Amino acid sequence: MKKKITIGLAAILLATGLLTGCSKSSPSASTPNGTPASHVLKVGAAVVPHSEILNFIKPKLKEQGIDLNVVVLDDEGQLNPALAERQIDANYFQHVPYLESVSKEKGYSFAVASKVHVEPIGFYSQKHKSTSLPDKATIAIPNNPSNEYRALVLLQKNGLIKLREGIANYQATPRDITENPKQLKFVEVDAAQLTRTLPDVDGAVINTNYVLEAKLDPNSALFREEADSPYANVVVVRKGDETREDIKQLDAALRSPEVKKFLQEKYQGAVVPAF
The missing domain is CATH 3.40.190.10 (Periplasmic binding protein-like II)
Structure with missing residues (x-):
């Protein structure tokens, strides 16, 4: 008797599982436009x-x-x-x-x-009000390859560094800097932690979504990408x-x-x- 009950229960569970699986891939009743x-x-x-x-x-x-x-x-x-x-x-x-x-x-x-x-993406600072950073200032940048490259390009466009030519894969690190007249120091930080790092550095390049999450004013950036960003x-x-x-x-x-x-x-x- 117990064996029959067990077999019956297994059959019910199997049938339920199959019906559940079908419901995930099969659409329900449609609206007049077929959706x-x-x-x-x-x-x-x-x-x-x-x-x-x-x-x-x-x-x-x-x-x-x-x-x-x-x-x-x-x-x-x-x-x-x-x-x-x-x-x-x-x-x-x-x-x-x-x-x-x-x-x-x-x-x-x-x-x-x-x-x-x-x-x-923008450059933010709680210690400085202009882009005239002091020599050997510490800058925090994202540590994932594509955003790190993006941050370094932003700094290059604003005259703080120069990257080696020929970078074509959206990946670069501070090792690819060929000119650094202010001898800036770079700290690579998880992108989501950059807003927390901001008080401890001279500046940081931060993605806008994290700026908004931290309730910072995006317009407080000393400089940002242009709207034609890729x-x-x-x-x-x-x-x-x-x-x-x-x-x-x-x-x-x-x-x-x-x-x-x-x-x-x-x-x-x-x-x-x-x-």
Whole structure:
């Protein structure tokens, strides 16, 4: 008798598992335009401004039958593994040079689905009010390859250093500096920790999303990238998923006139539309 009950229970659990598995891939009832009536789309995002932008478009996508689930992780570095492991459908937190760098390292097969905004990286200081830094000043820069290169290029454009010629892969370190007239010292710091490091150094080159998270004024930067920066933040999906209808709808919503106005009014130049 116990054996029969066990077999019966196993069969029920197996059937339930199969039905659950089917429900993940099979759309529910459709609206008149053919869009699933209750289709969940999971997008991993950085807290600021990415999740704020996604939450802004949630009502619009809801009208189209898409229930946008914004997933924010404590460690943004886990958003690409989460995408690769199919825990989320897309992520929105990175720019193309960073994506290319990490994909080469980890072997990800990803594609860019949408180019949304630029967060001009800037040079901030709590000790100095101008770019006339003292000799041997200490500057903190991001320690991941693409953003480190980006920071060094910004310093070069503002006349503080000169990098060797021929760098074409968006990767550079202080070892690639050929001219450093002020003998500046560089500290490589995790990008998310740069705002905390700011009081201890003469200045730091910080990504705008971390500036906004720390409640600092982005306009307090002594200098920033121009709006034509190649570091647009993008929506990333697994290769092949960029043709999915729900991803296309996400792209259209993110690149709408309403979002452009939202970015301009809410962030006042700290986040710039890339479309």
